[in-house]
Amino acid sequence: MTDLQPDLRQRPSDDRQATALPIDLTARELARWSWRQLTSMRTALVLLLLLALAAIPGSVIPQENIDSLAVSQWRDDHPRLAPIWDRLDLFSVYGSVWFAAIYILLMISLVGCIIPRLFVYYRAMRAKPPKAPRHLSRLPESTSYTTDEDPGAVLARAALVMKGRRFRVDYVEDESDAVAAERGYLREAGNLVFHLAVIVVLVGVAAGSLFGYKGGVILLNGTDYGFSNNLTQYDDFAPGALFDPDVMEPFSFSITDFDVDWLTEGKRAGMAREFVAKLDYTTEPGGEDKTYDLKVNHPLSIGGTDVFLIGHGYAPVITIRDGEGEVAKSGPVVFLPTNAQTFESFGVVKAPFAKPGQIGLEGAFYPTFAMGRDADGNLTMPASVFGEALDPLLSMSLWTGDLGLQDGSASSVYVLDKADATQVMKPNGQPFRMDLRPGETATLPDGLGTVTFDGLQRWNKIQVSRSPGSLVALSGVVVALLGLLGSLFVRPRRMWVRARRQDDGTTLVEVARLDRSSGGDPEDGAAELGDVVAALHEETGVKTDSNRKDES
Amino acid sequence: MTDAQWEVFSYEAVIGAAVLYFLAMLAYFFELASLRTASKEVETVSVGADGGGASHAVAVDQEPAPSRRSEVAGRLGLVLTVFAVAVHFVALVARGLAADPNRVPWGNMYEFTISGTFVVALIFVLATLRIDIEWLGPLVTTFVVAALMAAFLGLDDAVLPLPDALNSPWLVIHVVSAVISTGAFTLGALLSGLYLVKSRSSATTGYLARVPEPKVLDRLSYRMHAFGFPVWTFAVLITGPIWAHQAWGAYWNWDPKEVWAFITWVVYAAYLHARATAGWRGRNAAILALVGAATLWFNFIGINFFSSSSQHSYAEGAAPEMSVVLRLAGPVEVAQEVGVVVGADHARA
Numbered sequence: 001m002t003d004l005q006p007d008l009r010q011r012p013s014d015d016r017q018a019t020a021l022p023i024d025l026t027a028r029e030l031a032r033w034s035w036r037q038l039t040s041m042r043t044a045l046v047l048l049l050l051l052a053l054a055a056i057p058g059s060v061i062p063q064e065n066i067d068s069l070a071v072s073q074w075r076d077d078h079p080r081l082a083p084i085w086d087r088l089d090l091f092s093v094y095g096s097v098w099f100a101a102i103y104i105l106l107m108i109s110l111v112g113c114i115i116p117r118l119f120v121y122y123r124a125m126r127a128k129p130p131k132a133p134r135h136l137s138r139l140p141e142s143t144s145y146t147t148d149e150d151p152g153a154v155l156a157r158a159a160l161v162m163k164g165r166r167f168r169v170d171y172v173e174d175e176s177d178a179v180a181a182e183r184g185y186l187r188e189a190g191n192l193v194f195h196l197a198v199i200v201v202l203v204g205v206a207a208g209s210l211f212g213y214k215g216g217v218i219l220l221n222g223t224d225y226g227f228s229n230n231l232t233q234y235d236d237f238a239p240g241a242l243f244d245p246d247v248m249e250p251f252s253f254s255i256t257d258f259d260v261d262w263l264t265e266g267k268r269a270g271m272a273r274e275f276v277a278k279l280d281y282t283t284e285p286g287g288e289d290k291t292y293d294l295k296v297n298h299p300l301s302i303g304g305t306d307v308f309l310i311g312h313g314y315a316p317v318i319t320i321r322d323g324e325g326e327v328a329k330s331g332p333v334v335f336l337p338t339n340a341q342t343f344e345s346f347g348v349v350k351a352p353f354a355k356p357g358q359i360g361l362e363g364a365f366y367p368t369f370a371m372g373r374d375a376d377g378n379l380t381m382p383a384s385v386f387g388e389a390l391d392p393l394l395s396m397s398l399w400t401g402d403l404g405l406q407d408g409s410a411s412s413v414y415v416l417d418k419a420d421a422t423q424v425m426k427p428n429g430q431p432f433r434m435d436l437r438p439g440e441t442a443t444l445p446d447g448l449g450t451v452t453f454d455g456l457q458r459w460n461k462i463q464v465s466r467s468p469g470s471l472v473a474l475s476g477v478v479v480a481l482l483g484l485l486g487s488l489f490v491r492p493r494r495m496w497v498r499a500r501r502q503d504d505g506t507t508l509v510e511v512a513r514l515d516r517s518s519g520g521d522p523e524d525g526a527a528e529l530g531d532v533v534a535a536l537h538e539e540t541g542v543k544t545d546s547n548r549k550d551e552s
Numbered sequence: 553m554t555d556a557q558w559e560v561f562s563y564e565a566v567i568g569a570a571v572l573y574f575l576a577m578l579a580y581f582f583e584l585a586s587l588r589t590a591s592k593e594v595e596t597v598s599v600g601a602d603g604g605g606a607s608h609a610v611a612v613d614q615e616p617a618p619s620r621r622s623e624v625a626g627r628l629g630l631v632l633t634v635f636a637v638a639v640h641f642v643a644l645v646a647r648g649l650a651a652d653p654n655r656v657p658w659g660n661m662y663e664f665t666i667s668g669t670f671v672v673a674l675i676f677v678l679a680t681l682r683i684d685i686e687w688l689g690p691l692v693t694t695f696v697v698a699a700l701m702a703a704f705l706g707l708d709d710a711v712l713p714l715p716d717a718l719n720s721p722w723l724v725i726h727v728v729s730a731v732i733s734t735g736a737f738t739l740g741a742l743l744s745g746l747y748l749v750k751s752r753s754s755a756t757t758g759y760l761a762r763v764p765e766p767k768v769l770d771r772l773s774y775r776m777h778a779f780g781f782p783v784w785t786f787a788v789l790i791t792g793p794i795w796a797h798q799a800w801g802a803y804w805n806w807d808p809k810e811v812w813a814f815i816t817w818v819v820y821a822a823y824l825h826a827r828a829t830a831g832w833r834g835r836n837a838a839i840l841a842l843v844g845a846a847t848l849w850f851n852f853i854g855i856n857f858f859s860s861s862s863q864h865s866y867a868e869g870a871a872p873e874m875s876v877v878l879r880l881a882g883p884v885e886v887a888q889e890v891g892v893v894v895g896a897d898h899a900r901a
Contacts, residue, residue: 041825041828041829042829042831042832044825045822045825045826045829045832048818048819048821048822048825049818049819049822051818052815052818052819052822052847055811055814055815055818056811056815058806058811059808059811059812059855063806065806066805066806066807094806205804214801214802263713271713271715272716273713273715273716273719274716275716295716296716296717296719296799297716297717297719297720297722297795297798297799298798299797299798299801306797306801308800308801310800310801463801465801465802467802467803470797470803473793473803474790474793474794477785477789477790477793478790480785481782481785481786481789481790484781484782484785485782488778488781488782488824489778523683
């Protein structure tokens with residue numbers, strides 16, 4: 001960009017400068033100065049870069065709300081660093097005070113920069129194009145020619161030409177000595193729209209995290225098991241700070257069937273695909289029964305709430321009869337996968353009311369059981385080799401004593417409380433273990449009873465989420481993108497045509513152009529200048545003296 | 553043809569394209585070499601050579617008349633590049649046909665790389681039609697040859713069926729916009745790098761003398777970024793969240809890939825602002841452009857290799873076990889959400 005006409009080149013307050021600190025400061029001046037600093041472009045730039053920098057730790061250090069398991073592992077591995085990290089909020093970077101400080105400052109800076117520019121733009125929209133500079137030929141893009149026409153006629157035609165080229169034109173017949181024209185106002189409009197839309201996006205995102213909720217539930221397959229959308233039914237539930245349970249849509253559903261396609265050949269053998277959970281659902285109690293094939297990438301939307309299929313697993317059906325022959329526990333037990341590929345799973349069964357002693361089982365489920373072998377062919381650990389239940393095996397160890405369920409305190413169904421329990425051993429001192437295939441029954445030692453592996457059930461992990469404002473955020477981004485396109489590709493420019501009678505009786509016509517965009521192409525500018533001059537020429541044989549300079 | 557034949561055909565086409573790019577690169581290098589000797593001749597023999605062949609309008613006054621030899625070599629380089637792009641395109645189509653069911657050819661890192669380099673080369677070829685940018689040929693062909701070789705040696709992966717979460721129309725829209733903007737940003741970074749080198753150099757011979765003045769480089773780089781930025785915005789902030797919402801149940805998850813895409817977006821936003829700010833335009837803006845490209849490529853390569861928690865790691869060939877069921881396995885997640893540390897006291901055997 002040239003420095004020829006800095007005053008003309010400057011875009012309205014686009015380039016607000018941080019200024020030096022005044023020497024004699026009153027409180028008011030300090031405030032004014034600070035505000036100017038904050039809303040200057042340079043500060044905005046630094047804040048943007050800070051935001052980028054501040055986002056990095058969250059992608060390197062495990063985050064509490066993304067992978068809390070990794071966080072607890074990290075804590076175990078780094079016992080000395082963890083408290084420091086905790087104090088710095090490094091396990092929840094994106095919710096931390098310092099991250100918020102950066103983006104809030106950035107938003108204030110943005111608002112402080114945009115609001116004044118709105119007024120500037122409003123005035124510019126109402127103002128006439130600026131008057132022609134005295135020396136048009138000094139502008140970087142200019143040309144001139146002489147003609148015998150009357151200056152007034154040239155100017156009148158120039159005004160028409162510029163209007164025809166959709167410029168805003170300032171020309172008063174018989175008064176003006178030049179035509180001033182400007183177009184490309186949409187650039188600044190796009191700029192303003194973009195920045196305002198960013199605020200809209202933030203509002204939408206904030207609404208989602210304040211008023212929305214996200215919950216998960218593990219639901220067994222079959223019409224015997226259902227879910228209805230209220231707080232008590234969730235396994236985990238993360239409401240926003242201002243969440244109101246009354247907004248929860250009263251739908252309910254059950255999973256009638258779950259299909260999955262396991263690849264048995266190719267390089268991705270073992271991968272599961274095409275998960276389909278068939279849902280029976282009603283949108284309100286007593287409402288019409290509907291069905292839906294819930295798949296990955298195909299959530300079910302009910303009102304403002306979405307239902308997603310996000311996981312699956314096995315629930316072995318287990319019956320425990322106690323030492324007196326009574327059924328102490330019977331039904332499917334959810335086992336949680338510990339391996340995402342082979343679906344080797346871990347689970348716990350508790351029968352606290354069994355007599356003579358409480359029965360607690362803990363162990364693994366292998367959908368396709370195989371013994372691992374080391375390099376020498378010796379048997380090593382048992383394992384699952386495939387996710388589909390081709391040769392299911394349940395392998396459990398036994399605990400008795402006090403399972404900690406009678407004192408009324410809450411306990412996880414996925415954890416066996418072993419504090420007051422003892423593991424049952426075989427006579428040889430090894431832990432007692434039962435390996436069951438479907439239909440098999442194991443007799444427990446010490447007259448505790450029997451355990452039967454009746455069969456397999458499946459479960460699905462369903463996520464339900466409501467994020468109000470997501471449409472606001474989405475429209476905000478779309479509008480921002482449109483504004484961005486305007487601010488990047490609309491090319492604001494001014495043109496002037498001046499015609500003057502010279503001493504020799506001919507008329508000198510000067511045409512100049514000023515490109516005000518930052519990516520302007522000199523070739524395009526020259527083309528436009530040439531087009532305008534060509535349109536001004538009506539008669540042939542006009543002497544043209546082009547002195548259009550390259551941008552220098 | 554069978555899928556396997558298509559796959560082999562695609563490999564052959566990629567190799568063919570790489571060879572053509574390599575030949576184009578040699579032609580460009582030859583052009584530069586003959587330029588250098590020509591300018592030496594001009595210096596030593598006669599000073600009065602006028603820039604008669606004004607085919608390179610931009611830097612005509614700095615440049616000695618290009619000899620016929622170098623002109624032919626330059627033309628040959630461009631023609632070879634055009635052929636290479638055509639063969640490259642065939643390779644992409646064949647790759648898509650090799651999959652069962654047929655799909656877009658950007659399901660893993662190898663495929664993303666061959667698609668991305670195709671876009672870089674295509675933008676370059678299209679740009680030569682409109683603007684004088686042929687002098688970028690040596691850099692573009694060198695970059696594409698290097699990236700294709702890296703893809704072939706380091707990232708190669710068989711044609712695999714897509715996991716469920718990837719099986720969506722958004723794969724086309726989201727990834728194609730990411731590929732296009734990556735191509736544009738890469739070209740922009742090449743130009744910004746050239747800008748930094750050129751503005752420090754006063755070379756009158758060699759490649760840098762052939763490159764237009766820094767101002768032109770800056771403007772071209774800006775135009776690449778101005779094209780890439782809205783496309784990147786579309787990829788990262790519109791289609792990404794929509795797809796994430798459908799596949800994972802939340803439109804923004806602070807997944808490492810998302811974080812770095814956001815970082816890239818912020819850095820390029822800073823670049824665009826820097827070009828409008830006194831004291832930042834020029835050198836600092838060019839540095840920001842290079843930082844942006846670094847975050848972009850780190851996101852593509854680094855995150856896939858180093859971050860195991862990214863749900864985007866399906867694009868990785870090295871650790872297929874992560875790619876198996878994506879979110880739909882979520883054992884760890886299920887466990888963590890119900891508050892268990894799975895396997896912590898897992899008495900087995």
